[in-house]
Amino acid sequence: MLLKELRADARLAEWLRDLESESSVLGEASLPDADALPDILLDLSVPHEHINELVALRARLVADPEAMALLARCVTRFVRDMGEIGKGWEPPAFPATTGPLGRCFHLYVFIAALPYVRAHHRERGVPEDVSQRTLADLGRHVSVHHRRAGGPGLLFPWWIALHFHGELFQLGRLQFQRALLGRRTAAAVAAAGLDLSPGDACLSLHITDFRGPLSQAACDRSLVLAREFFARHYPDERHEVAVCTSWLLDPQLKRYLPADSNIIRFQDRFNLECEEPTPDDTVPIGFVFGDPELPLDELPRRNSVERAVVDHLRGGGHWYGGRGWFAL
Numbered sequence: 001m002l003l004k005e006l007r008a009d010a011r012l013a014e015w016l017r018d019l020e021s022e023s024s025v026l027g028e029a030s031l032p033d034a035d036a037l038p039d040i041l042l043d044l045s046v047p048h049e050h051i052n053e054l055v056a057l058r059a060r061l062v063a064d065p066e067a068m069a070l071l072a073r074c075v076t077r078f079v080r081d082m083g084e085i086g087k088g089w090e091p092p093a094f095p096a097t098t099g100p101l102g103r104c105f106h107l108y109v110f111i112a113a114l115p116y117v118r119a120h121h122r123e124r125g126v127p128e129d130v131s132q133r134t135l136a137d138l139g140r141h142v143s144v145h146h147r148r149a150g151g152p153g154l155l156f157p158w159w160i161a162l163h164f165h166g167e168l169f170q171l172g173r174l175q176f177q178r179a180l181l182g183r184r185t186a187a188a189v190a191a192a193g194l195d196l197s198p199g200d201a202c203l204s205l206h207i208t209d210f211r212g213p214l215s216q217a218a219c220d221r222s223l224v225l226a227r228e229f230f231a232r233h234y235p236d237e238r239h240e241v242a243v244c245t246s247w248l249l250d251p252q253l254k255r256y257l258p259a260d261s262n263i264i265r266f267q268d269r270f271n272l273e274c275e276e277p278t279p280d281d282t283v284p285i286g287f288v289f290g291d292p293e294l295p296l297d298e299l300p301r302r303n304s305v306e307r308a309v310v311d312h313l314r315g316g317g318h319w320y321g322g323r324g325w326f327a328l
Contacts, residue, residue: 088167172222202325
């Protein structure tokens with residue numbers, strides 16, 4: 001049974017105790033029936049090849065009363081502070097011993113939370129197409145999981161929680177997360193003459209995979225959409241700066257890529273604040289090649305970005321995360 005495996009893990013046992021201490025539960029968790037579930041999964045861009053397995057797993061889940069009670073508590077905790085920045089639910093990944101059901105459990109939590117998510121979007125006046133594309137990132141991450149581990153699942157359920165909690169929206173090529181300025185970024189922004197302080201609202205930019213090139217025109221369009229979207233649907237928040245933390249902002253990339261490349265043009269939008277002091281070579285390997293654990297000597301060099309990542313590492317270098325900002 002799912003909960004038996006979770007309680008065997010000390011970290012997850014503590015997480016379960018915290019959930020069980022919640023004083024109120026919305027009620028029994030409600031999942032779409034087996035006939036309705038495929039259309040919902042397809043609306044969320046889950047690949048066709050996984051639909052039958054996820055419908056079959058649903059039957060296993062609803063046949064387990066303890067697992068369904070856990071699902072109800074997870075949904076309750078998730079929707080409690082819907083739309084509040086930084087107050088969302090951060091579900092942990094379940095261990096491999098929980099099998100396919102544990103691998104996909106959080107996916108069912110998000111599906112059960114869909115009515116609350118859509119109600120929040122309607123309350124804020126979020127257009128249907130923006131809502132659809134934002135929530136469809138769940139399907140993209142099912143593809144990411146399949147690419148790396150095989151089969152459906154979510155490698156980073158805490159990340160999809162941002163989409164379903166009203167904190168992050170897909171607007172054209174880029175994703176924009178409602179966030180708060182950290183101390184170091186706020187100091188850099190203030191030094192440039194903007195009247196902002198730690199804890200003030202900002203937009204955090206994220207670059208998704210499987211969405212074509214990161215062209216200058218596509219980024220420009222996303223920024224236009226973002227300015228209009230947040231001014232209209234979150235008028236109580238002042239988003240004066242955009243921030244980004246990514247290995248794509250590592251200045252070392254300029255040694256390998258031409259000045260007119262999409263990545264360097266994206267870098268040039270930002271006032272680079274600092275580099276992370278600790279290298280993390282697995283991040284670019286994971287993003288560029290699909291699996292951070294791939295051996296360096298087996299990585300291909302088919303395009304300029306792959307050659308940059310591989311040649312730098314084979315030459316003894318390391319990659320670092322960069323952090324930057326620009327005024328909106």
